[in-house]
Amino acid sequence: MSCNLTVEIAGVSFKNPIFVASGTFGYGLETQELTDSSSLGAVITKSITRHPREGNPPPRIVETPSGMINSIGLANMGVERYIDTVIPRIDEIGTAVITNIAGFSIDDYLYVMEKLEACKAPICGYEINISCPNVEAGRMEFAVDPELTGRLTESLREVTKKLLIIKLSPNVTGIASIALAAEQAGADAVSAINTVFGMSIDTQSRSPYVQTNVGGLSGPAVRPVGIACVYKISRKVNIPIIGIGGITSANDAVEYILAGASVVQVGTANYKNADTARSMIDELELYLAENGIENLSELTGGVIPNE
Amino acid sequence: MVIERASVTANELIAEGIFQMNVSAPKIAGENPSPGQFINISVIDSWFHPLRRPMSIAGREGESLKIIYKIFGAGTRLLSEFPVGSFIDLLGPLGNTFELTEGATPVLVGGGVGLAPILWFDETLRSNGIDHTTIIGARHSGEHFLEHCPKEGFILTTDDGTVGIKGTVLPTIESICLEMENPKLFACGPEPMLKAVKQFAEKETVLCELSVESYMGCATGICQGCAIEHKSSSISEHSYHERFSLVCLDGPIYNAKDIRFP
Ligand SMILES: Cc1cc2nc3c(=O)[nH]c(=O)nc-3n(C[C@H](O)[C@H](O)[C@H](O)COP(=O)(O)O)c2cc1C
Numbered sequence: 001m002s003c004n005l006t007v008e009i010a011g012v013s014f015k016n017p018i019f020v021a022s023g024t025f026g027y028g029l030e031t032q033e034l035t036d037s038s039s040l041g042a043v044i045t046k047s048i049t050r051h052p053r054e055g056n057p058p059p060r061i062v063e064t065p066s067g068m069i070n071s072i073g074l075a076n077m078g079v080e081r082y083i084d085t086v087i088p089r090i091d092e093i094g095t096a097v098i099t100n101i102a103g104f105s106i107d108d109y110l111y112v113m114e115k116l117e118a119c120k121a122p123i124c125g126y127e128i129n130i131s132c133p134n135v136e137a138g139r140m141e142f143a144v145d146p147e148l149t150g151r152l153t154e155s156l157r158e159v160t161k162k163l164l165i166i167k168l169s170p171n172v173t174g175i176a177s178i179a180l181a182a183e184q185a186g187a188d189a190v191s192a193i194n195t196v197f198g199m200s201i202d203t204q205s206r207s208p209y210v211q212t213n214v215g216g217l218s219g220p221a222v223r224p225v226g227i228a229c230v231y232k233i234s235r236k237v238n239i240p241i242i243g244i245g246g247i248t249s250a251n252d253a254v255e256y257i258l259a260g261a262s263v264v265q266v267g268t269a270n271y272k273n274a275d276t277a278r279s280m281i282d283e284l285e286l287y288l289a290e291n292g293i294e295n296l297s298e299l300t301g302g303v304i305p306n307e
Numbered sequence: 308m309v310i311e312r313a314s315v316t317a318n319e320l321i322a323e324g325i326f327q328m329n330v331s332a333p334k335i336a337g338e339n340p341s342p343g344q345f346i347n348i349s350v351i352d353s354w355f356h357p358l359r360r361p362m363s364i365a366g367r368e369g370e371s372l373k374i375i376y377k378i379f380g381a382g383t384r385l386l387s388e389f390p391v392g393s394f395i396d397l398l399g400p401l402g403n404t405f406e407l408t409e410g411a412t413p414v415l416v417g418g419g420v421g422l423a424p425i426l427w428f429d430e431t432l433r434s435n436g437i438d439h440t441t442i443i444g445a446r447h448s449g450e451h452f453l454e455h456c457p458k459e460g461f462i463l464t465t466d467d468g469t470v471g472i473k474g475t476v477l478p479t480i481e482s483i484c485l486e487m488e489n490p491k492l493f494a495c496g497p498e499p500m501l502k503a504v505k506q507f508a509e510k511e512t513v514l515c516e517l518s519v520e521s522y523m524g525c526a527t528g529i530c531q532g533c534a535i536e537h538k539s540s541s542i543s544e545h546s547y548h549e550r551f552s553l554v555c556l557d558g559p560i561y562n563a564k565d566i567r568f569p
Contacts, residue, residue: 272357
């Protein structure tokens with residue numbers, strides 16, 4: 001039996017539901033020696049900002065049980081260099097590319113998106129990292145406020161007809177209501193989750209291991225958090241959900257899909273082996289075959305909750 | 308750069324708290340690594356430890372690579388538990404290499420397990436007949452597994468004087484460098500030692516390369532996790548500002564005057 005792994009999000013078709021997450025696969029060109037990116041469903045780029053960013057002072061990362069904490073500080077090449085150096089080579093990635101954008105005001109996001117629209121970048125859409133402080137709102141993160149998220153989404157929707165995905169933060173009181181605000185403002189999909197606040201302290205020096213004290217936790221440690229977020233969001237919105245957080249295997253991906261995700265992204269697991277995500281595709285096909293599932297979409301939201 | 312499941316051919320205690328592991332890694336060795344380069348090791352297949360551990364290559368013989376490590380945390384403890392005959396997942400070779408300067412006599416300095424890349428460099432220089440001096444420091448004799456052979460330019464130091472020259476590596480570096488026409492220092496070791504070597508090199512305007520350590524995420528330039536502060540703009544290719552450089556791609560070997568320790 002052959003299974004159909006293709007998925008569609010708002011009319012855009014993808015080879016399969018295994019994507020790679022922002023910040024864990026560079027701009028899509030760096031891993032060519034270690035994996036075949038053309039097999040992936042899509043590649044999400046590192047967050048791109050209006051200006052290049054040097055990032056936070058070191059140390060920026062530390063391993064924690066089944067995870068890691070990072071405080072990279074959105075180090076990236078900036079939209080200009082992205083357009084000059086990556087966009088011309090985008091064919092080499094061999095699959096759909098979704099450009100992730102970060103900003104510190106609505107204008108910042110608009111600037112980056114307008115530049116990419118103007119150069120007719122051959123990307124299939126945008127993922128918007130809203131876990132960024134808004135300097136125009138007392139540095140409150142866009143992600144924590146439904147109104148701010150809604151306004152940002154609405155502004156971006158006016159600029160693009162391409163896929164518009166809003167990436168949600170788990171560090172909020174009600175992630176589903178933020179997702180709903182994005183949906184109502186015209187987002188095509190939401191992705192969840194970004195990293196979870198995390199801290200780890202060296203008990204000898206009494207200093208936190210990352211320079212910013214608190215950082216973002218990722219990896220298998222956050223998987224149950226991500227799954228619960230996807231489940232809650234799926235009860236509240238109708239647009240597709242992209243599941244992210246701690247995925248290392250096809251089984252992990254299926255968990256997310258059962259909770260309500262249409263596709264998933266693999267993040268931290270790429271660091272151990274850039275081929276992790278690609279190797280999950282065959283595994284997923286096997287799972288579907290063994291369980292007599294012809295179409296992946298049959299699985300989405302298929303969890304049987306306890307009474 | 309390749310990922311390889313290498314077979315462990317030796318893994319034993321060679322001095323107090325110090326282990327040596329030999330692996331047969333034809334693919335990585337086939338990429339002709341040079342002294343200064345490192346491999347990134349997955350210490351366990353389980354995702355309890357999602358990140359690899361970077362380790363300098365301490366020697367190469369044909370398809371065989373050597374690493375020398377100290378049990379420092381949970382990761383290195385797991386490393387010490389790999390039995391001979393088991394397989395270990397390696398990524399490499401990674402990073403840049405030590406560079407000789409024409410007309411300058413190499414003075415190699417290794418402290419603690421920082422001796423790993425220094426030993427390999429020493430061996431390479433020796434087999435190429437390049438005149439040099441090597442200084443290896445430890446706290447006491449129990450931490451040394453090599454012989455003090457000053458006549459052959461191989462000097463041990465210990466903080467307590469139980470073998471070799473008493474004291475840290477620094478006075479020995481000073482006396483050797485100040486006697487030489489044009490020395491070039493190559494050092495690897497704990498940060499306080501590197502800081503002291505850097506300070507000396509700057510004061511006496513001695514050429515100096517340091518091998519630095521950093522936590523690493525991917526070791527391929529993607530995560531931007533292993534940033535180090537640096538001054539020169541010549542090695543900022545992989546980060547996006549003059550202020551930082553990535554140890555995994557631009558390092559781990561730096562010109563001492565280009566980097567700044569926190
Ligand atoms: C080092 C690192 C850098 C990241 N950079 C970004 C980024 O630039 N933009 C973004 O939206 N998410 C970023 N993320 C978050 C991931 O895309 C993902 O949402 C999160 O790590 C959870 O997934 P995981 O557990 O599979 O890693 C980063 C994560 C890590 C570990």
